Amino acid sequence: MEFIKSADVVVIGGGIVGTAVLRELSKYDLKCILVEKEPDLAMGTTKANSAILHAGFDAPTGSLKAITNVRGNKLYHELEQELDLDIKWTGSLVAATTDEEMKTLQELLERGKANGVEGLKILSREEVLEKEKNLTSVKGALWAPSAGVCWPFGAALAFARCAVQNGAEVIRDCRVLGFIKEDGRIAGVETSKGVIRTKYVVNAAGVYADEIAKLAGDESFTITPRKGEYILFDKTACSSLVFGVVFPTPTKKSKGILVCTTTHGNTFIGPNAQDMEDKDDHAVTAEGMNEIIASARKLIPNLPMGAAITEFSGLRAVSSTGDFIIGASAVAGLYNAAGMQSPGLTAAPAVAEMLAEAIVKDSGAQAKADFKAKLPKKHIFNRLNWDKQAELIKENSLYGRVICRCETITEAEIVEAIHESCGARTVDGVKRRTRAGMGRCQGGFCGPRVTQILARELNIPVPEVLKERADSHMFYEKNQAQGGEA
Amino acid sequence: MAVETKIMNCIMCPLGCEMTVTIEDGAVIDVKGNTCPRGAQYAKDEVTAPKRMLTSTVGIKGGLLPLLPVVSAAVLPKGKILECAAYLRNVTVQAPIKTGDVVVKDILGLGVDIVASRDMEKI
Amino acid sequence: MNQLYDVIIVGGGPAGLSAAYSAWENGAKKIIIIERDRELGGILQQCIHNGFGLHHFKEELTGPGYAHRCIELIKDKPEIEVLVDTMVLDVLRNKTVIAVSPAKGLLQLEGKTVILTMGCRERTRGAIRIPGERPAGVFTAGAAQRMVNMEGYLPGHKIVILGSGDIGLIMARRMSLEGCKVQAVLEICPFSNGLTRNIVQCLNDYDIPLHLSHTIVKIHGEGRVTGVTVSKVDEKMCPIPGTEFDIECDTVLLSVGLIPENELSRGLMLEMHPLTSGPVVDQHRQTSLPGFYAAGNVVHVHDLVDFVSEEAEIAGKFAALEAQGKLDKNMRTVKVNPIDGVRTCVPQKLSLPQGGEKAKLFMRVAAPQRKVRLEVKSGDTVLVSRMLPVAKPSEMIAVEIPAEKTALMGDEITVGLKQ
DSSP states (O other): OOEEEEOSEEEEOOSHHHHHHHHHHTTBSOOEEEEOSSSSSSOSGGGSSOOEEOOSOSSOTTSHHHHHHHHHHHHHHHHHHHTTOOEEOOOEEEEEOSHHHHHHHHHHHHHHHHHTOOSOEEEEHHHHHHHOTTOTTOSEEEEETTOEEEOHHHHHHHHHHHHHHTTOEEEOSOOEEEEEEETTEEEEEEETTEEEEOSEEEEOOGGGHHHHHHHHTOOSOOEEEEEEEEEEEOGGGGGGSOSSEEEEOOOSSOSOOEEEEOTTSOEEEEOOOEEOSOTTOOOBOHHHHHHHHHHHHHHOSSOOGGGEEEEEEEEEEEETTSSOEEEEOSSBTEEEEEOOOTTHHHHHHHHHHHHHHHHHHHHTOOBOTTOOOOOOOOOOGGGSOHHHHHHHHHHOGGGGOEEETTTTEEHHHHHHHHHSTTOOOSHHHHHHHHOTTOSTTTTTTHHHHHHHHHHHHHTOOGGGOBSSSTTOBOOEEOOOOSSOOO | OOEEEEEEEOOSSTTOOEEEEEEETTEEEEEESOSSHHHHHHHHHHHHSOEEOOEEEEEEESBSSSEEEEEESSOEEGGGHHHHHHHHTTOEEESOBOTTOEEESSGGGSSOOEEESSOBOBO | OOOEEEEEEEOOSHHHHHHHHHHHHTTOSOEEEEOSSSSSSGGGGGOOSEEEOTTTTSSOEEHHHHHHHHHHHHTTOTTEEEEOSOEEEEEOTTSEEEEEETTTEEEEEEEEEEEEOOOEEEOOHHHHTOOBOOOBOEEEHHHHHHIIIIIOEESOSEEEEEOOSHHHHHHHHHHHHTTOEEEEEEESSSSOSSOHHHIIIIIGGGTOOEEETEEEEEEEOSSBOOEEEEEEBOTTSOBOTTOOEEEEOSEEEEOOOEEEOOHHHHHTTOOBOTTTOSBOOOTTOBOSSTTEEEOGGGTSOOSOHHHHHHHHHHHHHHHHHHHTTOSOSOOEEEEEEEOTTEEEEESSEEEEOTTOOOEEEEEEESSOEEEEEEEEEETTEEEEEEEEEEEOTTSOEEEEEOHHHHTTOOSEEEEEEEO
16 A cells, blocks of 8 residues: 655645645646645635635735735736636625724725735725625725635635646645655655655645644744634525625734625625634534624624524634744755635735745756646536536536535536546535535435445445545445344 | 323324323223224223334335335234334345335234335336 | 426425326316426335325325325326426526426426425524534434435434434434434424324334433534534523533434425515415415415425325416416405414415305414414404314414305404414
8 A cells, every 4th residue: 555656845735725835836847746634625724714815904014924915816816717716806895883993994904005905995884885785883894806705625626636737646635644854854754655755845734734844843833723613604695694705893813703705605604713722623612603693793783593504613723923934944845834824815826936936946946838727617507508508418418417406516517526636535525516515405415415426436335435534424334134034 | 900091192193192091900991082993992002012013114126226115014013113123124125016015924923014115116 | 499388397296296186187288297306206205104194095104105196196197297307497487497307408398387396405403503513424314314215324323313303203213123223312392393193103112212402512523423412401492501411422313394495486586484484375375476386395394295285286276277267367365364372374365256265274383282272363253263172383283264254354364372
């Protein structure tokens, strides 16, 4: 089972930062391998966050957060077409409900201008209500037209698939156990699947980045997981919530509990912020839910709680330095991309540029002439008109079988999600790629069917199909009777 | 002479009549609250020898589905239900099957057949 | 353009099948049933237990047995066409139905009338906000039932069931018969939401404890469920601190309510009822949009399939009459107002011809009560009065109003309970 591979760069962590770095490096004549400990990409912070592409007025001017946020936002505008990313450029509002908060908006506006954010404007109550009719308690808001929402899992997957089509390799279920060093320099990575010889390592391990750095001999920082909980609403609820991104006026600890749309037309409220000790604690708590409901009610007094369809939580990677940690470590060959809390998602492509530039400079790598920037467009059945849908079913009859009834996801799309590069291996993997199971019935109807399709396409027995992590079996073989005679 | 009254819910149909059952020396002497004769019979059986219908599945080969739902043709002794269910877990039949076809004759020698509760065409 | 159907029926469960048969009986010549699953029969095909059909077929049947009877009635009739494995994507207000299937591609069907019989779906974990991790092994009872009874797999071995609705109780027995251990059934209400017979034959028979006024406050487990923390709740259904205890399990089955499946109805902008979550209908099961009928669990969740069939036969009949231009056009509307302990009543309005028309009302009460009088009144005039020995929210109450009484109605009537 164990392999010995060799690479020029090993990227640790398949979240938004790791995959963005992998894609950036795949533009050069470098052999790159990404290792991810989970069965799927983007299973940490990337899969459970607010999905906002921030404009960039929050972070202190001159900080890495501010610089990479503004640059990252611009890059997403460019990458959207190339990688067929799911983005809605909604703009964002920071809503103020008191005179005190109106003053804070002015500060944010000034800071945003200094950070290079374009188009910022303070809106009156009337102007806000024109955009969001349910924000009945506001006095005014800061409008940032360059903000938007994206589908973070989709973005990470697109980055990874683009890198793969340019020669990079992605290995999942592959945990880093240690490093091989020669003359004080990184010379290899020991993983649960074997050894990879390499000259460079990029540490994009999210909440575990401090532990990875420590394994390599870099103890310069620590990461504290900060939990944020969310409640997601059915699509039918958006008319009683919001159509875009609405922040409350921020406090020191967090950007606050927001009310926000998703690229798929749902609305969510959250996140709260709680510092944790356990990096594996993803539990949603009753207290947390009550907290976000109470806070969101300050912006939208009449929350349609009956339309809630799921609750989840994510862990932000908060660094001990207070800013992103990007660049060469004191350990030769190790590069960190750590402490990537908000606006990490927005910043990721810019962080990737910075790291690639540093590694290219050090290694003397050359840009490839034949870099394939464009990903093939996927068919999303429920976004097509009837003629197109009819055409697709003629080409592939599986487009005619709707598996997920809530989101109208067809069998063809599920089969494709399994067989594409970096394809789905788990029920939740299918869900994140296709949205099957993301609707109001939360996989009640389609979960068992998706399980059976996975078994068929991966050629494994149904009881071996996992929901997500190790041991997360969906179903079991039926019990054989004891003592019965056939 | 030991006379006791028991409140009992009839399970013969979804109405679930609440019945007052008077028992003397282990025998039912009076039933009140039932809306049909099946209730009285149920109360008597329940006191002396409780019985239940059994529904379960058996395996089926060559049909649209891997399982065939089955039902006991009559009530079985309540105490034998789990044993019968365990027995059925190891039974597999071959499609085609018609509703009412006997799947297991005289299950566990209890004098009751197990029959198919749906059709399953051969595919 | 495609042919014009007299009646297009969306959904081939018991409601759709009964509606189709009744439309045929009442003279409709071109009927089509569109079913998304691989076969007709709807959810009955997975409800392999018995107890169905006592009212409708005068015989106790299993779910598949009941479905079989319904299917036999519509089989081999040239006037009734059936499409399975076909999903309706959209229904337009002009009665155009858009559907897709692997075999036939995208279909555009035109109807003179449309009957909505989509049934209902189960409330999920998310809707009731159970805290904790999100491991595998949390299923709605119906999803688990389909796996055990139709697909041949078990959802787990050591089971806790949240909610004492009938599906939950039936699943408690079913899993016991499959050799699994059902640890407990938890119910947040101080009373069970299932039929009494099911408490007796599904829980008591298998020594499965039912904890009333209890709920799950945390689900444990990283990969698969490893257990739940349970707490007693107060009158407001809030967990009482200090009453928590843990139950080990690898599976949590949820039986916490059903919701009519009305995405198509909402797309049609039909008037919806906030409490039933279904379209507002008259006694013919016509919705707020002429030519559109609805019947069965899509209108309001039933506890007996027999009543689903009864309701669907009404819808089928009147859709067929409308398609043939035989529906009385001069009808007055009477509003039906549930009051005093009656939570919901279907139909929500009556469309009455001159001289009145027999009408049946289906009600649910708000809380369990004993020895109450149900009264249907128009103003101060009592039209129907009936003593109920027991009235429970879980058991639908049906009451018929004779034609001559409906003729006496004003613009609205009330249905309520009186001590």
